[in-house]
Amino acid sequence: MTPGVALLLEQLLNGVQLGVTLFLLAAGLTLVFGIMGVINLAHGSLYMVGAYAAAITATTTGSPWLALLAGLAAAAATGMVVEFVVLRRLYARDHLDQVLATFGLILFFNEGMVLLFGRQPLFVNVPEGLRGAVRVLPGVDYPVYRLLIIAVGLAVALGLYLLIQKSRIGMLVRAGATHREMVRALGVDVRLLYTLVFGLGALLAGLAGLMAGPILSVQVGMGESILILTFVVVVIGGIGSVRGALFGAVLVGVVDTLLRAYVPGLLRQVMAGSEADALGAGLASMGVYLLMALVLLAKPRGLFPAHA
Amino acid sequence: MTINRRGLLASGAALGLAPLAASPLSRPAIAQGAPLKIGMITTLSGAGSYLGQDIRDAFQLAIDMEGGKLGGAPVQLLVEDDGLRPGQGKQVAERFMKNERIRLLTGIVFSNVLGAVAPDVLDAGGIYVSPNASPSNLAGKECNKNFWSIAWQNDSLHESAGQLATNLGQKRMFILAPNYQAGRDALTGFKRLYKGQLAGEVYTRLDQTDFAAEMAQIRAAAPDGVYQFHPGGLGIAFLRQYIQAGLMANLPMTLAAPSMDATTLAAVGDAAVGVNLTSHWNTDFPNEASKRFVAAFQQKFNRLPTFYAQQSFDAALAIGAALKGTGGKVDDTEAFYRAMKPANFESTRGKFAFGSNNHPVQDWWALKVENVAGKPALVTKDRVLTNHGDAYSSQCHF
Incomplete structure (x- = not known):
């Protein structure tokens, strides 16, 4: 395999890995939008909670399994408490109130984390046995840990598909999204259903956060930067559609990565080196927003509208 | 209730504005005779937050080590977060200068924030002492008598x-x-x-x-x-x-x-x-000023000072030397310039001098x-x- 093709494959893997992380966040966000009609800006805070809980458990106990459990449990529990204490009061209010309240939650969580753990970033190591790289194709070495993230993300996608399309709970979730009053009239405890869905979304955000911990630095505010991309994913995929979230996330991840990797090089062939690099970096960072604009031009409700 | 895309995008935009709303309201000005106020704009949230923390802590440490004074003049440090956003830094600077009547500012970590704040401060006749960022434009064509770089030119x-x-x-x-x-x-x-x-x-x-x-x-x-x-x-x-x-x-x-x-x-x-x-400096530098600083910082904060902390500490010392020369006043920028330029302070890096453009020679x-x-x-x-x-x-x- 030529080096150019090997590099392209590696960059595609990088794109899929970023996409899968975005999917874990976007799935929860889009479910909460689609079913409860709530804009939850604090979704990134749940990602941060998962990352912090796992990082602290990993450094105190040294066990990656305990860290996994702690991250998932902390994020899901925080999500359900937030739903119970704050969001439950907001379903009937308009979006501005929801945005204000969940924005307040961001400030609350960020400052809370500063009080509890300080501003210094926390560090977690990649668990033993997942360090290093494997040869996925001739000439392409790829870090094991990133492969694991891809695998987990795809497994979650499959699991969510089965849960939503094939299970009884999933049926209620789908019905709750489209015919809320009817579901309530049939005697289903919609409030409990909402809490569960919110908890599931939080759990997935926590999973994304705890898996990102060993790659990025775990720090206050880590959720906000990725949340903006997540919003882009949700809009591209179609609000409320988990399938849309998966395709949107992988699309955004791959496009973002490939633009970053190749645009400066292409520009360098037509202009001077450092100008090309600076301009290329600028263009690449605009890329996903351009993509969003293009998708919306062609399909104003996103790729997979939930209530078509 | 369904959510439309417009609402969703608007809330994404609201995210970008987040730290604006986070800034505390301005405080009323204090009557004359109070300590000289120094305004610190620094990055205390997001990926650069520990840098701002070190800058803030080391500056305050220099004040504390002199018993609430710098160069014999009582000073008070006011700190606000810029959130690594140029616009927010600009707003804080405006508030510092208009509401608090602060003439001496410091603290910015990132050059993009400084690029937005420094012109406002300098045009309004204020003084800016940079403990970190020193972009090329402020060292060359757009240099200013009242802009001082303590750390290095980028x-x-x-x-x-x-x-x-x-x-x-x-x-x-x-x-x-x-x-x-x-x-x-x-x-x-x-x-x-x-x-x-x-x-x-x-x-x-x-x-x-x-x-x-x-x-x-x-x-x-x-x-x-x-x-x-x-x-x-x-x-x-x-x-x-x-x-x-x-x-x-x-x-x-x-x-x-x-x-x-x-x-x-x-x-x-x-x-x-x-x-x-x-x-330009390291924790193992053998000079007395550096040893004293590292020991005091570690004792107070229980961590090793970073370069940012050292630069901020030196910035406080340099300001102290200038205040000693002006009798604690910053209103006369010409007098401040004359008192600051010789860099009459015991730098933690051993030797330190200002070049013709108020940037370090070291x-x-x-x-x-x-x-x-x-x-x-x-x-x-x-x-x-x-x-x-x-x-x-x-x-x-x-």
Whole structure:
């Protein structure tokens, strides 16, 4: 395999890995939008909670399994408490109130984390046995840990598909999204259903956060930067559609990565080196927003509208 | 109730405004006779927050060590977060100057924030003493009598690293920095004294935390060394991913000080052993002022001071020396200039002087990450550059 093709494959893997992380966040966000009609800006805070809980458990106990459990449990529990204490009061209010309240939650969580753990970033190591790289194709070495993230993300996608399309709970979730009053009239405890869905979304955000911990630095505010991309994913995929979230996330991840990797090089062939690099970096960072604009031009409700 | 896309996008936009709403309301001005107020705008949230924390803590430490005074004048430090957003920094500066009537400002970590704030402060007749960011424009054509750089001009950090890479015999390097003023200054500075070839030159995003695409590019370019400038949390993420990609073992890294501070080192651990970098100061400097500072900082905050802390401490000392000369006043900027220029303070870096453009003229040292008593530490080696100023002073005419 030529080096150019090997590099392209590696960059595609990088794109899929970023996409899968975005999917874990976007799935929860889009479910909460689609079913409860709530804009939850604090979704990134749940990602941060998962990352912090796992990082602290990993450094105190040294066990990656305990860290996994702690991250998932902390994020899901925080999500359900937030739903119970704050969001439950907001379903009937308009979006501005929801945005204000969940924005307040961001400030609350960020400052809370500063009080509890300080501003210094926390560090977690990649668990033993997942360090290093494997040869996925001739000439392409790829870090094991990133492969694991891809695998987990795809497994979650499959699991969510089965849960939503094939299970009884999933049926209620789908019905709750489209015919809320009817579901309530049939005697289903919609409030409990909402809490569960919110908890599931939080759990997935926590999973994304705890898996990102060993790659990025775990720090206050880590959720906000990725949340903006997540919003882009949700809009591209179609609000409320988990399938849309998966395709949107992988699309955004791959496009973002490939633009970053190749645009400066292409520009360098037509202009001077450092100008090309600076301009290329600028263009690449605009890329996903351009993509969003293009998708919306062609399909104003996103790729997979939930209530078509 | 359904959610439309417009509402969703609007809420995404609201996210961007987040820290604006987070700033506390302005406080009323205090009557005359009160201590001299110094306004500190620094980054206390997001990926650069520990840098701002060190700048804030070290400045306050200098005030505390003199019993609430600097140069014999009672001072009060007001601190606000810029959230690494130029617009927010500008607003804080305006509030400081209008509502609090502050004339002396300091604290900014990032050059893009400084670029928005410094012109406002200087145009309004204020004084800005920079403990960190010093972009090229403020050292050259747009230099100002009332702008003081205590740390270094941005380029010099990287010029010294370029010199070190040349000294180490690196022939074909891959260089990376974020795409903002200081990042572009970094690569320009590095190339100025680096004599080898470039295997590649990449600008990353200032809000980027995943560098997988860059790691693949580095590997594909097959350089014999890597130079990168990523301050704060970015640098930690970059180094960890560099190690995870298995590059650290084969591709030596040469760095400038901000990419390997005490906090970064603690994060990266043993894998960083062997990394070469340059700095104007290090915790093991043998002079008395430095020893006193490191001991006091460690005792109070229970962590090693970073370069940022040292720069902020020196900024406080330099301001102290100026206040001593003016009798604690900052209203007469001409008098402040005359008192500040001789740099009559005991710098933690041993020797320190201001060049014609109010930027430092100082020595640069090679440091190496080594195992000291079982823990990786920054150890000072040879001098790389002597009495090094910056490339822009000749363009500066007050």
